[in-house]
Amino acid sequence: MCLGIPGEVIELNTEQPDLAKVNVSGVRRSINIGLLEDEEVGPGDWILIHVGFALSKIDEREAEAALNFLKTIGKDYEDELDALRRSRIE
Incomplete structure (x- = not known):
């Protein structure tokens, strides 16, 4: 089963603007935004992630419910x- 998982943006990658460091339930990874x-999109924002890509920006209440x-x-x-x-997006 493939799921969309909420993650909180921690920081933006200034050298690669399509990437952001995101915290997903304690797992920190670069995600393509x-x-x-x-x-x-900036630090503190929540995004819905699927296979390493941010699909949409969501609010914190929606992220918590998900x-x-x-x-x-x-x-x-x-x-x-x-x-x-296990993923690596760089």
Whole structure:
């Protein structure tokens, strides 16, 4: 199962503007934010991530609700976090 997971933007990559460092349930990775070029994204913002790409900007309440739901589905959520841990976008 592939999931969209909320993550909080920690910092923007000034050398590669399509990348941002994001915290997803304690896992910190570079995520491609290029699909959000029409939106202003910065530290503290929440984004919905799928396979290393930010699909949309979401508010903190929506992120919290999604994370709470994802935690209830167990293994699929843990598998997605494991995939994120192994990923490298640079």
